[in-house]
Amino acid sequence: MARNPSTDPPADLLGPVQGEVSWFCCGTAWGPCSSTGKGACGTCNSGSLQHAWPNASDACWSITRPDRCGVNLSRRTCGFRHRTTSLCGGASVVTTIADCGPQTDLFCGERSCCGSTCANNRLIDLTPAAYSRIASLSTGLRPCEIATG
Amino acid sequence: MRSRRDVLKSAVLGGGAGVVAATALGSLGPEAAFATTSGPELEPGTPDPDFVEGRIRSIKDNTLFVLGSNMVFHRIRVVDGTSLWKLGPVPFDQAKPGDGLYARGVRMPDGLLAAESVWLNIVNIKGHITNIKDQTLHLDHNGKEVLCHVVAGKSVAIRSDAPPSADLSMLKVSQHVQILGAWRPDTNEVDIATVFSPH
Structure with a gap:
Protein backbone atom coordinates (compact mmCIF):
# COMPACT_ATOMS: atom_id res chain seq x y z
CA MET A 1 0.00 0.00 0.00
CA ALA A 2 1.45 3.39 -0.95
CA ARG A 3 1.85 6.01 1.76
CA ASN A 4 2.02 9.73 1.37
CA PRO A 5 5.52 11.13 1.90
CA SER A 6 5.88 12.64 5.34
CA THR A 7 6.52 16.37 5.58
CA ASP A 8 7.95 15.99 9.08
CA PRO A 9 11.71 16.24 9.52
CA PRO A 10 13.46 12.88 9.93
CA ALA A 11 13.31 11.65 13.51
CA ASP A 12 17.09 11.40 13.74
CA LEU A 13 17.52 15.08 12.87
CA LEU A 14 15.63 15.99 16.02
CA GLY A 15 17.92 13.97 18.28
CA PRO A 16 18.72 10.39 19.12
CA VAL A 17 16.25 7.83 17.82
CA GLN A 18 15.36 4.51 19.37
CA GLY A 19 14.92 1.28 17.45
CA GLU A 20 16.18 -2.26 17.15
CA VAL A 21 19.76 -3.27 16.38
CA SER A 22 20.86 -6.62 14.98
CA TRP A 23 24.09 -7.88 13.40
CA PHE A 24 25.10 -9.09 9.97
CA CYS A 25 28.24 -10.44 8.35
CA CYS A 26 30.10 -9.04 5.36
CA GLY A 27 33.44 -9.28 3.65
CA THR A 28 35.47 -12.45 3.58
CA ALA A 29 33.67 -14.98 5.74
CA TRP A 30 32.77 -18.61 6.39
CA GLY A 31 29.45 -20.45 6.16
CA PRO A 32 26.30 -18.78 4.85
CA CYS A 33 28.15 -15.45 5.05
CA SER A 34 30.75 -16.47 2.50
CA SER A 35 28.75 -15.12 -0.43
CA THR A 36 27.77 -11.82 1.19
CA GLY A 37 30.41 -9.55 -0.33
CA LYS A 38 31.74 -6.21 0.84
CA GLY A 39 28.43 -4.36 0.99
CA ALA A 40 27.04 -1.34 -0.81
CA CYS A 41 30.05 0.81 0.03
CA GLY A 42 32.56 -1.85 -1.01
CA THR A 43 34.38 -1.66 2.32
CA CYS A 44 32.34 -3.83 4.68
CA ASN A 45 34.12 -6.40 6.86
CA SER A 46 32.74 -8.38 9.78
CA GLY A 47 35.81 -7.57 11.86
CA SER A 48 35.58 -3.80 11.42
CA LEU A 49 33.53 -1.27 13.38
CA GLN A 50 30.90 -0.63 10.74
CA HIS A 51 27.15 -0.71 10.21
CA ALA A 52 24.39 -0.83 7.66
CA TRP A 53 21.98 2.13 7.38
CA PRO A 54 18.54 2.05 5.73
CA ASN A 55 18.92 5.41 3.98
CA ALA A 56 22.38 5.27 2.43
CA SER A 57 21.11 6.14 -1.07
CA ASP A 58 17.94 6.38 -3.16
CA ALA A 59 18.38 2.77 -4.25
CA CYS A 60 18.90 1.68 -0.67
CA TRP A 61 15.81 3.54 0.57
CA SER A 62 13.68 1.92 -2.13
CA ILE A 63 14.58 -1.47 -0.65
CA THR A 64 14.50 -0.82 3.09
CA ARG A 65 11.50 1.57 3.28
CA PRO A 66 11.46 2.46 6.99
CA ASP A 67 8.78 5.03 6.10
CA ARG A 68 6.36 2.12 5.71
CA CYS A 69 6.84 1.57 9.44
CA GLY A 70 6.30 5.27 10.16
CA VAL A 71 10.00 6.04 10.58
CA ASN A 72 11.67 8.80 8.60
CA LEU A 73 15.47 8.59 8.72
CA SER A 74 18.04 11.02 7.32
CA ARG A 75 20.10 10.29 4.24
CA ARG A 76 23.59 9.38 5.43
CA THR A 77 26.17 7.96 3.07
CA CYS A 78 29.21 5.71 3.23
CA GLY A 79 31.57 6.58 6.06
CA PHE A 80 29.06 8.56 8.17
CA ARG A 81 29.40 7.89 11.89
CA HIS A 82 26.64 6.76 14.23
CA ARG A 83 26.82 5.90 17.90
CA THR A 84 24.67 2.91 18.89
CA THR A 85 23.90 2.49 22.58
CA SER A 86 22.37 -0.68 23.96
CA LEU A 87 19.27 -0.05 26.05
CA CYS A 88 20.10 -3.29 27.87
CA GLY A 89 23.05 -1.99 29.80
CA GLY A 90 24.29 1.23 28.29
CA ALA A 91 27.36 0.05 26.37
CA SER A 92 27.89 1.97 23.13
CA VAL A 93 29.97 1.82 19.97
CA VAL A 94 30.70 4.30 17.19
CA THR A 95 30.70 2.84 13.69
CA THR A 96 30.69 4.01 10.07
CA ILE A 97 28.19 3.23 7.32
CA ALA A 98 29.46 0.42 5.08
CA ASP A 99 26.27 -1.12 3.69
CA CYS A 100 22.57 -0.64 3.04
CA GLY A 101 20.17 -2.21 5.54
CA PRO A 102 18.40 -3.51 7.48
CA GLN A 103 15.26 -4.14 5.47
CA THR A 104 13.11 -2.34 7.98
CA ASP A 105 9.76 -2.77 6.24
CA LEU A 106 9.89 -6.57 6.39
CA PHE A 107 9.85 -6.41 10.18
CA CYS A 108 7.47 -3.46 10.61
CA GLY A 109 6.17 -3.08 14.13
CA GLU A 110 8.58 -5.59 15.65
CA ARG A 111 9.45 -4.73 19.21
CA SER A 112 12.41 -5.72 21.39
CA CYS A 113 12.61 -5.25 25.12
CA CYS A 114 14.97 -5.44 28.04
CA GLY A 115 12.66 -5.66 30.97
CA SER A 116 10.37 -2.69 30.62
CA THR A 117 12.68 -0.85 28.19
CA CYS A 118 11.53 -1.43 24.63
CA ALA A 119 12.11 -0.12 21.11
CA ASN A 120 10.33 -0.69 17.81
CA ASN A 121 11.50 -1.34 14.25
CA ARG A 122 14.85 -2.37 12.85
CA LEU A 123 16.89 0.75 12.18
CA ILE A 124 20.51 -0.39 12.16
CA ASP A 125 22.60 -3.52 11.64
CA LEU A 126 26.10 -3.72 13.12
CA THR A 127 28.98 -5.93 12.06
CA PRO A 128 29.82 -8.76 14.50
CA ALA A 129 32.86 -6.82 15.72
CA ALA A 130 30.70 -3.79 16.53
CA TYR A 131 27.67 -5.63 17.96
CA SER A 132 29.86 -7.74 20.24
CA ARG A 133 31.18 -4.55 21.86
CA ILE A 134 27.71 -3.78 23.22
CA ALA A 135 25.99 -7.19 23.51
CA SER A 136 26.61 -10.88 23.08
CA LEU A 137 26.20 -12.07 19.49
CA SER A 138 23.92 -14.80 20.83
CA THR A 139 21.26 -12.20 21.72
CA GLY A 140 20.69 -11.55 17.99
CA LEU A 141 18.48 -8.48 18.44
CA ARG A 142 18.35 -5.69 20.99
CA PRO A 143 16.65 -2.35 21.63
CA CYS A 144 19.04 0.56 21.17
CA GLU A 145 19.43 4.30 20.79
CA ILE A 146 21.14 5.74 17.72
CA ALA A 147 22.78 9.15 17.57
CA THR A 148 25.31 10.82 15.33
CA GLY A 149 28.84 9.76 16.24
CA MET B 1 38.49 -2.38 41.18
CA ARG B 2 40.13 -4.38 38.42
CA SER B 3 38.44 -4.37 35.07
CA ARG B 4 37.33 -7.49 33.25
CA ARG B 5 40.07 -6.81 30.70
CA ASP B 6 42.72 -6.70 33.43
CA VAL B 7 41.51 -10.00 34.82
CA LEU B 8 41.65 -11.66 31.39
CA LYS B 9 45.18 -10.38 30.87
CA SER B 10 46.35 -11.66 34.22
CA ALA B 11 44.71 -15.02 33.57
CA VAL B 12 46.87 -15.41 30.47
CA LEU B 13 50.04 -13.93 31.92
CA GLY B 14 49.64 -16.25 34.87
CA GLY B 15 49.77 -19.22 32.54
CA GLY B 16 46.03 -19.75 32.47
CA ALA B 17 45.12 -19.16 36.09
CA GLY B 18 41.53 -19.84 35.23
CA VAL B 19 40.22 -20.09 38.74
CA VAL B 20 41.33 -16.53 39.40
CA ALA B 21 39.57 -15.33 36.26
CA ALA B 22 36.31 -17.10 36.94
CA THR B 23 36.12 -15.96 40.52
CA ALA B 24 37.01 -12.35 39.90
CA LEU B 25 34.70 -11.97 36.93
CA GLY B 26 31.72 -13.27 38.80
CA SER B 27 28.70 -14.01 36.65
CA LEU B 28 29.45 -14.39 32.97
CA GLY B 29 25.96 -13.38 31.97
CA PRO B 30 26.43 -11.55 28.66
CA GLU B 31 24.43 -8.45 29.49
CA ALA B 32 26.31 -7.91 32.73
CA ALA B 33 29.65 -8.36 31.04
CA PHE B 34 28.90 -6.08 28.11
CA ALA B 35 27.31 -3.45 30.29
CA THR B 36 30.44 -2.99 32.33
CA THR B 37 33.24 -3.12 29.79
CA SER B 38 33.15 -2.59 26.08
CA GLY B 39 36.83 -1.71 25.83
CA PRO B 40 38.49 1.52 24.80
CA GLU B 41 37.08 3.71 22.01
CA LEU B 42 38.53 2.75 18.64
CA GLU B 43 38.58 4.57 15.33
CA PRO B 44 35.20 3.87 13.70
CA GLY B 45 35.38 1.96 10.44
CA THR B 46 38.64 0.24 11.28
CA PRO B 47 39.31 -3.40 12.22
CA ASP B 48 38.80 -4.12 15.91
CA PRO B 49 42.06 -5.59 17.27
CA ASP B 50 40.20 -7.28 20.12
CA PHE B 51 37.96 -9.26 17.73
CA VAL B 52 38.71 -12.35 15.65
CA GLU B 53 36.78 -14.01 12.82
CA GLY B 54 37.82 -17.28 11.19
CA ARG B 55 37.85 -21.07 11.37
CA ILE B 56 39.63 -23.32 13.82
CA ARG B 57 42.57 -25.11 12.22
CA SER B 58 43.81 -26.89 15.32
CA ILE B 59 43.51 -26.93 19.10
CA LYS B 60 46.37 -27.43 21.55
CA ASP B 61 45.77 -27.38 25.29
CA ASN B 62 43.64 -24.27 25.86
CA THR B 63 44.65 -22.45 22.66
CA LEU B 64 42.65 -22.27 19.43
CA PHE B 65 44.68 -21.79 16.26
CA VAL B 66 42.41 -19.94 13.88
CA LEU B 67 42.78 -18.93 10.25
CA GLY B 68 40.84 -15.78 9.47
CA SER B 69 38.81 -15.65 6.26
CA ASN B 70 41.22 -12.89 5.24
CA MET B 71 44.04 -15.46 5.65
CA VAL B 72 45.43 -13.84 8.80
CA PHE B 73 46.42 -16.35 11.48
CA HIS B 74 45.26 -15.94 15.11
CA ARG B 75 45.90 -17.63 18.46
CA ILE B 76 43.02 -17.52 20.93
CA ARG B 77 43.55 -18.49 24.56
CA VAL B 78 40.53 -19.84 26.42
CA VAL B 79 40.60 -19.44 30.20
CA ASP B 80 38.09 -20.49 32.85
CA GLY B 81 36.42 -17.09 32.59
CA THR B 82 35.80 -17.43 28.86
CA SER B 83 32.21 -17.98 27.75
CA LEU B 84 31.74 -20.31 24.78
CA TRP B 85 28.58 -20.57 22.68
CA LYS B 86 27.59 -23.30 20.22
CA LEU B 87 23.81 -23.27 19.93
CA GLY B 88 23.96 -22.37 23.61
CA PRO B 89 26.59 -22.23 26.35
CA VAL B 90 29.05 -25.11 25.96
CA PRO B 91 32.27 -26.34 27.58
CA PHE B 92 35.60 -25.92 25.82
CA ASP B 93 35.68 -29.51 24.55
CA GLN B 94 32.83 -28.66 22.13
CA ALA B 95 35.19 -26.52 20.05
CA LYS B 96 36.34 -28.59 17.07
CA PRO B 97 38.73 -28.07 14.16
CA GLY B 98 36.69 -26.82 11.22
CA ASP B 99 34.33 -24.75 13.35
CA GLY B 100 33.81 -21.16 12.29
CA LEU B 101 33.98 -18.61 15.06
CA TYR B 102 33.85 -15.05 16.22
CA ALA B 103 35.79 -14.20 19.36
CA ARG B 104 36.19 -11.11 21.52
CA GLY B 105 38.77 -10.58 24.19
CA VAL B 106 41.93 -8.71 25.04
CA ARG B 107 44.88 -8.67 22.68
CA MET B 108 48.12 -9.46 24.45
CA PRO B 109 51.47 -7.86 23.50
CA ASP B 110 52.54 -11.05 21.71
CA GLY B 111 49.39 -11.08 19.54
CA LEU B 112 47.52 -13.76 21.49
CA LEU B 113 43.82 -13.00 22.09
CA ALA B 114 42.77 -13.70 25.68
CA ALA B 115 39.17 -14.65 25.00
CA GLU B 116 36.24 -13.17 26.88
CA SER B 117 33.66 -14.75 24.55
CA VAL B 118 33.87 -17.28 21.72
CA TRP B 119 30.85 -17.89 19.50
CA LEU B 120 31.25 -21.14 17.56
CA ASN B 121 29.55 -21.47 14.14
Missing part, protein backbone atom coordinates in the same frame (compact mmCIF):
# COMPACT_ATOMS: atom_id res chain seq x y z
CA ILE B 122 27.12 -18.68 15.04
CA VAL B 123 25.10 -17.23 12.18
CA ASN B 124 22.39 -14.57 12.15
CA ILE B 125 20.66 -14.68 8.79
CA LYS B 126 17.49 -13.18 7.37
CA GLY B 127 15.29 -14.52 4.64
CA HIS B 128 11.94 -15.85 3.47
CA ILE B 129 10.64 -19.24 4.50
CA THR B 130 10.08 -21.17 1.26
CA ASN B 131 9.03 -24.49 2.74
CA ILE B 132 8.46 -26.18 6.07
CA LYS B 133 8.97 -29.92 6.12
CA ASP B 134 9.10 -32.07 9.23
CA GLN B 135 11.39 -30.18 11.60
CA THR B 136 13.19 -28.16 8.93
CA LEU B 137 12.60 -24.63 7.64
CA HIS B 138 13.79 -23.96 4.11
CA LEU B 139 15.08 -20.40 4.04
CA ASP B 140 15.81 -18.29 0.98
CA HIS B 141 18.79 -16.27 2.15
CA ASN B 142 20.14 -13.92 -0.52
CA GLY B 143 18.91 -16.28 -3.23
CA LYS B 144 20.48 -19.37 -1.68
CA GLU B 145 18.70 -22.11 0.20
CA VAL B 146 19.65 -22.69 3.82
CA LEU B 147 18.13 -25.66 5.65
CA CYS B 148 17.35 -24.62 9.21
CA HIS B 149 16.72 -27.47 11.64
CA VAL B 150 14.57 -27.28 14.74
CA VAL B 151 16.47 -28.79 17.67
CA ALA B 152 14.30 -30.13 20.47
CA GLY B 153 15.01 -28.42 23.74
CA LYS B 154 17.12 -25.72 22.08
CA SER B 155 15.15 -23.91 19.38
CA VAL B 156 12.78 -21.11 20.33
CA ALA B 157 10.75 -18.53 18.47
CA ILE B 158 10.37 -14.90 19.49
CA ARG B 159 7.44 -13.02 18.01
CA SER B 160 8.09 -9.34 18.53
CA ASP B 161 8.25 -8.68 22.28
CA ALA B 162 6.53 -11.92 23.34
CA PRO B 163 8.52 -14.30 25.55
CA PRO B 164 10.55 -17.01 23.77
CA SER B 165 8.43 -20.05 22.91
CA ALA B 166 9.42 -23.58 21.98
CA ASP B 167 6.30 -23.72 19.80
CA LEU B 168 7.41 -22.90 16.25
CA SER B 169 4.12 -23.95 14.67
CA MET B 170 3.08 -20.35 13.99
CA LEU B 171 5.83 -19.94 11.38
CA LYS B 172 4.43 -19.86 7.86
CA VAL B 173 5.73 -20.25 4.33
CA SER B 174 6.57 -16.85 2.72
CA GLN B 175 7.13 -15.25 6.10
CA HIS B 176 10.27 -13.15 6.54
CA VAL B 177 12.32 -14.13 9.56
CA GLN B 178 15.71 -13.79 11.17
CA ILE B 179 17.37 -17.01 12.26
CA LEU B 180 20.11 -17.09 14.86
CA GLY B 181 21.74 -20.48 14.93
CA ALA B 182 24.76 -22.69 14.61
CA TRP B 183 26.10 -23.55 11.17
CA ARG B 184 26.93 -27.18 10.42
CA PRO B 185 30.42 -26.74 8.98
CA ASP B 186 30.81 -27.15 5.23
CA THR B 187 27.08 -27.53 4.61
CA ASN B 188 24.14 -25.22 3.86
CA GLU B 189 22.51 -26.32 7.10
CA VAL B 190 21.95 -24.50 10.38
CA ASP B 191 20.62 -25.65 13.75
CA ILE B 192 18.16 -23.08 15.08
CA ALA B 193 18.69 -21.29 18.36
CA THR B 194 16.16 -18.49 17.86
CA VAL B 195 13.74 -17.51 15.12
CA PHE B 196 12.76 -13.84 15.26
CA SER B 197 9.56 -12.85 13.50
CA PRO B 198 7.64 -9.58 13.61
CA HIS B 199 4.18 -11.18 13.78
